[in-house]
Amino acid sequence: MTRKRRPAASQIDLFPVSAHFRKIRPEKNEWRFYSLSIQPDLFGGAVLVRQWGRIGTRGTQRLDLHPDEGTAVNALADQVVIRRRRGYTAA
Numbered sequence: 457m458t459r460k461r462r463p464a465a466s467q468i469d470l471f472p473v474s475a476h477f478r479k480i481r482p483e484k485n486e487w488r489f490y491s492l493s494i495q496p497d498l499f500g501g502a503v504l505v506r507q508w509g510r511i512g513t514r515g516t517q518r519l520d521l522h523p524d525e526g527t528a529v530n531a532l533a534d535q536v537v538i539r540r541r542r543g544y545t546a547a
Contacts, residue, residue, distance in 0.1 A: 473529070475536050477544035478511065487511040489547070490539050494528045497521065502528035506535065 474493040479486060491507040502525040509515020522528040 472532070473525075475532065475539075476547040477539050478547045479542070479544045480511075481543075488544075489515065490544055492532050492535055494525060494532060496525075500524075504528045504531050504535075 475491070477490040479488045479490075487510055489507075489509065489511050491505075493505045495503045495505055497503050502522045504520040504522060506518045506520065507515050520528075520531060522531060
């Protein structure tokens with residue numbers, strides 16, 4: 457008798473650690489992206505990595521240092537609100 461294995465339960469993130477946005481307006485020749493992600497740093501803190509630019513390019517990158525992951529998640533949530541206000545939509 458063979459037993460079927462259950463698939464491993466997947467946990468949904470309560471606090472997302474990344475977000476990707478696009479703003480496309482051909483009438484204004486606007487093709488933009490904005491990407492946010494949280495990465496651990498070497499000193500026990502967290503880094504909010506912000507990358508933005510024209511779609512198809514590497515864009516510009518900024519690193520915001522935070523003392524822990526909780527404050528980085530709060531900063532990411534603030535940036536999500538700002539990007540949505542400026543017309544970006546989830547990619």
